[in-house]
Amino acid sequence: MTSIDSSINAIDKVLEGLNANQRKAVTAPSNARLQIIAGPGTGKTKVLTSRVAYLLLNEHINPQHIIVTTFTKKAALEMMERLEKNLVGQSVDLSKLLIGTFHSICYRIIKIYGKKIGIEDYHIADERDSNQILKEVMENLSDNDRDLLAGVPEDEKLPLQNPRGGADQKFDIKKVKRQISKLKSSGVSYDNYASMNDSNRVVSLFYRLYQTKLEENSLLDFDDCLFKCLDLITSHPVLNFVQHVLVDEFQDSNEIQLQLMYNFARGHPTIPKLQNNVTIVGDPDQSIYGFRDAQAINFEKMNSYYKQKYGKSCEIIHLVENYRSTSDILSLSETVMRQQQTRTQKSLKSQHTTTFKPVYKNLNSSEEEALWISYHIQHLLALPDSPLKYSDFSILVRAAYQTRVIENELVKKRIPYHMIRGRAFWERSEVIAILDYLRVIAHDNDRIAFIRSLNFPKRGFGPKTLESLSQVSAKEAATSGISIYETLKGVLSGEISGVKLNSKNKSSLKDYLGFLEQSREMLANLDTYLNGEVIEYEKKSDLLAKFFKFVFEKSGLAKEYVDEDNQTLNVMEVEKQFREFTPQEVDLPLFIGGTEDDIAETKPNFLSSFIQSIGLYEADAAASETDKSKGKVSVSTIHGSKGLEWNVVFVPGLSEGLLPAGFAIAQGGEELVDEERRCFYVATTRAKSLLYLSSYTTSAGNFYGRSIDKVSRFIEKLNNHQLLGTVQEAFKDWNSLMKLYQILDKNPIPVPDKKQFCIDTFNSLLKSRIDIYMQGIPLSIKQGDFVAGANINTYSNTNMMSSGMGFSSAKLDMNIPKRSVGLWKRQVKPKHSPNTTTTSNNLQFKPPMMNKAPVCNRQFAPPTVQGVNMNIKKSINNKAPPYIPDRRKK
Numbered sequence: 100m101t102s103i104d105s106s107i108n109a110i111d112k113v114l115e116g117l118n119a120n121q122r123k124a125v126t127a128p129s130n131a132r133l134q135i136i137a138g139p140g141t142g143k144t145k146v147l148t149s150r151v152a153y154l155l156l157n158e159h160i161n162p163q164h165i166i167v168t169t170f171t172k173k174a175a176l177e178m179m180e181r182l183e184k185n186l187v188g189q190s191v192d193l194s195k196l197l198i199g200t201f202h203s204i205c206y207r208i209i210k211i212y213g214k215k216i217g218i219e220d221y222h223i224a225d226e227r228d229s230n231q232i233l234k235e236v237m238e239n240l241s242d243n244d245r246d247l248l249a250g251v252p253e254d255e256k257l258p259l260q261n262p263r264g265g266a267d268q269k270f271d272i273k274k275v276k277r278q279i280s281k282l283k284s285s286g287v288s289y290d291n292y293a294s295m296n297d298s299n300r301v302v303s304l305f306y307r308l309y310q311t312k313l314e315e316n317s318l319l320d321f322d323d324c325l326f327k328c329l330d331l332i333t334s335h336p337v338l339n340f341v342q343h344v345l346v347d348e349f350q351d352s353n354e355i356q357l358q359l360m361y362n363f364a365r366g367h368p369t370i371p372k373l374q375n376n377v378t379i380v381g382d383p384d385q386s387i388y389g390f391r392d393a394q395a396i397n398f399e400k401m402n403s404y405y406k407q408k409y410g411k412s413c414e415i416i417h418l419v420e421n422y423r424s425t426s427d428i429l430s431l432s433e434t435v436m437r438q439q440q441t442r443t444q445k446s447l448k449s450q451h452t453t454t455f456k457p458v459y460k461n462l463n464s465s466e467e468e469a470l471w472i473s474y475h476i477q478h479l480l481a482l483p484d485s486p487l488k489y490s491d492f493s494i495l496v497r498a499a500y501q502t503r504v505i506e507n508e509l510v511k512k513r514i515p516y517h518m519i520r521g522r523a524f525w526e527r528s529e530v531i532a533i534l535d536y537l538r539v540i541a542h543d544n545d546r547i548a549f550i551r552s553l554n555f556p557k558r559g560f561g562p563k564t565l566e567s568l569s570q571v572s573a574k575e576a577a578t579s580g581i582s583i584y585e586t587l588k589g590v591l592s593g594e595i596s597g598v599k600l601n602s603k604n605k606s607s608l609k610d611y612l613g614f615l616e617q618s619r620e621m622l623a624n625l626d627t628y629l630n631g632e633v634i635e636y637e638k639k640s641d642l643l644a645k646f647f648k649f650v651f652e653k654s655g656l657a658k659e660y661v662d663e664d665n666q667t668l669n670v671m672e673v674e675k676q677f678r679e680f681t682p683q684e685v686d687l688p689l690f691i692g693g694t695e696d697d698i699a700e701t702k703p704n705f706l707s708s709f710i711q712s713i714g715l716y717e718a719d720a721a722a723s724e725t726d727k728s729k730g731k732v733s734v735s736t737i738h739g740s741k742g743l744e745w746n747v748v749f750v751p752g753l754s755e756g757l758l759p760a761g762f763a764i765a766q767g768g769e770e771l772v773d774e775e776r777r778c779f780y781v782a783t784t785r786a787k788s789l790l791y792l793s794s795y796t797t798s799a800g801n802f803y804g805r806s807i808d809k810v811s812r813f814i815e816k817l818n819n820h821q822l823l824g825t826v827q828e829a830f831k832d833w834n835s836l837m838k839l840y841q842i843l844d845k846n847p848i849p850v851p852d853k854k855q856f857c858i859d860t861f862n863s864l865l866k867s868r869i870d871i872y873m874q875g876i877p878l879s880i881k882q883g884d885f886v887a888g889a890n891i892n893t894y895s896n897t898n899m900m901s902s903g904m905g906f907s908s909a910k911l912d913m914n915i916p917k918r919s920v921g922l923w924k925r926q927v928k929p930k931h932s933p934n935t936t937t938t939s940n941n942l943q944f945k946p947p948m949m950n951k952a953p954v955c956n957r958q959f960a961p962p963t964v965q966g967v968n969m970n971i972k973k974s975i976n977n978k979a980p981p982y983i984p985d986r987r988k989k
């Protein structure tokens with residue numbers, strides 16, 4: 100086969116199975132401005148990946164000349180995997196593709212060409228660093244700045260103040276940071292802002308001071324990655340080799356990302372057909388990042404920009420065939436979205452013929468709601484031939500705190516679950532502590548990490564000593580340009596004055612610096628080795644594990660966390676990521692007209708690359724790790740569920756104050772509520788086959804002083820539509836059950852033995868046993884309960900006892916990990932009385948009529964995780980999942 104034949108075959112493979120509009124989008128000419136507007140489940144990811152493959156194979160664009168931006172790092176990795184499959188046997192070097200989040204692409208550009216705007220050897224300041232810098236700025240105002248602030252009228256200050264803050268904490272760091280971030284996201288520098296007529300003087304002052312401080316410390320915050328990159332590429336043609344730009348999740352782009360896209364795509368200096376070639380993919384209905392300044396209006400802005408500036412309009416292609424969800428799930432989702440008045444109507448068509456109505460229930464408390472969810476999960480898992488696994492389920496909540504009650508219940512029922520984590524993991528104190536050590540080993544001048552790690556674990560430095568070390572190092576950096584590492588050495592040797600150290604301090608500082616020196620030597624050897632030859636994965640992993648273990652132990656952190664299982668497990672998780680890390684390609688092609696001198700020479704070492712990738716990862720809105728969710732139910736915020744899909748989805752908390760969130764209601768105005776509605780839409784459209792919605796209303800369930808006493812307006816407005824069921828139709832009869840198997844795509848469809856499983860018994864028990872279950876008394880639900888001929892007259896609890904339906908004691912002697920026991924202990928009993936009769940959905944809560952001790956029946960094994968190569972306590976090495984949020988210590 101010639102290479103032309105092979106390429107044609109590969110293109111055919113790429114186009115295989117695409118519907119007409121998908122194909123049109125994929126095969127549009129490269130010289131185009133294309134908007135692919137598509138609802139959920141219509142194959143946006145598939146189309147975008149196929150389009151990249153098509154541009155590479157058919158239009159013969161060099162991978163180095165294509166930029167693809169994705170919303171998360173994970174989405175980029177997934178796209179690469181799919182591309183690799185599509186391009187097997189083709190001579191395309193995919194590692195050269197410029198793919199990643201806006202943040203990571205911009206950082207890569209800055210690393211190579213940053214010196215053109217005076218940015219060399221800068222590092223990322225994560226959220227916590229930024230907050231610390233702003234705090235320092237606020238605490239160390241000059242007399243002039245204080246006078247300036249004193250002259251600002253109260254009404255200008257008030258919105259930025261912290262109502263609970265004391266005199267020193269007058270301004271709310273978060274609020275001020277938010278304003279600065281907003282300005283940077285709109286591409287406004289502090290100079291520009293200061294010259295605006297309506298600028299706020301407090302924001303203006305802090306923006307300038309904060310930015311100066313970042314620069315003094317050679318730091319870029321997340322917004323700066325984009326902001327500085329835009330500055331760079333608008334003033335220097337360093338990307339003029341780019342021939343096509345593709346942007347995923349365009350509805351969540353903000354102003355600066357839009358500007359970056361235009362400038363990424365400016366293209367060749369002289370050849371018009373290599374200029375302004377862009378493909379964007381998005382769904383305005385899934386725009387849920389308004390709080391980060393995303394603007395769905397970017398679709399229109401893009402259109403008019405190209406029309407006005409270049410006389411070229413955008414081609415718009417709509418995708419409406421939904422391959423994910425059943426028609427009932429889609430009807431419900433679409434009806435919800437139609438409540439938004441500003442929405443452009445569209446109608447998605449489900450590609451499934453079978454469908455079941457989403458089930459809805461209103462409950463009396465969040466605890467009861469969690470019980471209701473676990474009850475349904477357990478029944479669905481008990482179906483014959485197990486058509487559903489744990490990993491087919493997800494529970495999606497509006498706010499992270501809602502997961503606490505749900506996690507409690509899942510632990511109690513031994514349902515293994517996985518938290519789809521966003522940034523929270525990287526903000527945990529133990530994770531920051533170990534990263535601080537890695538940062539000070541990798542970088543000489545990371546002042547924040549040096550000062551933080553110097554006295555954690557405690558080494559006897561008091562706050563005053565730390566403060567003067569910090570000040571002296573800042574002064575030395577400003578006056579002689581020396582790093583904090585060198586300053587600390589100078590302070591120890593007495594060459595640098597200004598800090599009084601007692602003998603204990605001196606000995607601690609000596610040990611600390613000695614440890615850093617040893618670690619750096621190890622790192623240098625490691626780098627020589629890693630760069631010198633191609634080594635086996637196991638060998639590499641082993642070396643990295645040894646280095647990490649050395650740092651963890653010698654820093655004193657291992658000892659610090661010796662009695663803290665959760666903390667140690669989280670550090671182990673960082674170690675795992677470290678071992679598995681592969682640095683991304685950092686090179687960029689030389690731009691047209693550029694010379695080798697334009698390019699930065701230094702390549703970051705392994706550790707630096709790792710730290711940078713973590714820093715950028717933090718900028719991801721959500722980073723789901725589906726590989727970790729294998730064999731587990733996924734629990735996530737709705738924002739974290741973006742782009743994902745599951746067979747069965749639960750969306751709890753459909754109550755006023757939860758979804759829509761309280762702040763959206765309180766601030767009034769339709770815009771915020773519309774964004775809440777779109778959140779709901781994103782959640783429901785994650786479901787492929789079955790959808791369960793629930794709300795709770797309770798006057799006792801106050802949250803921050805607000806009572807949750809109304810069902811969500813999104814549900815209320817649905818009442819006239821017959822879109823929701825009260826029971827699961829899939830269990831109605833044998834035929835329905837078979838249809839469920841069909842849509843679950845079990846191939847071949849198993850035919851459960853009717854003798855071994857009686858659908859009527861199943862259905863009947865599902866309805867009747869909930870009375871018992873909702874009182875918090877665990878039932879052991881298993882397929883064996885539903886054999887043909889079983890006594891199905893089980894509406895009374897005594898009948899259930901006598902028919903041998905195993906109750907599980909609430910006092911089980913559970914051999915589960917310590918941290919789970921903690922959660923178990925914190926389990927709150929449902930607030931309502933078991934005697935309560937709910938009016939909703941025909942459920943009657945009756946008192947249990949139990950007269951004998953419950954039987955212990957352990958059905959589900961606790962989740963486990965592979966131990967890692969670290970010398971930590973045996974008892975936790977091979978038990979317990981890697982990351983369970985511990986909300987006691989944050």
Ligand SMILES: Nc1ncnc2c1ncn2[C@@H]1O[C@H](COP(=O)(O)OP(=O)(O)OP(=O)(O)O)[C@@H](O)[C@H]1O
Nearest residue numbers: 116117118138139140141142143144145422423742
């Ligand atoms: N032409 C097609 N034929 C069959 N299945 C398809 C086709 N296009 C997409 N799919 C399938 O539809 C499902 C949804 O696709 P994908 O995840 O790409 O949707 P999406 O538009 O990105 O959704 P969302 O916006 O909700 O994240 C996937 O399982 C995908 O394999």
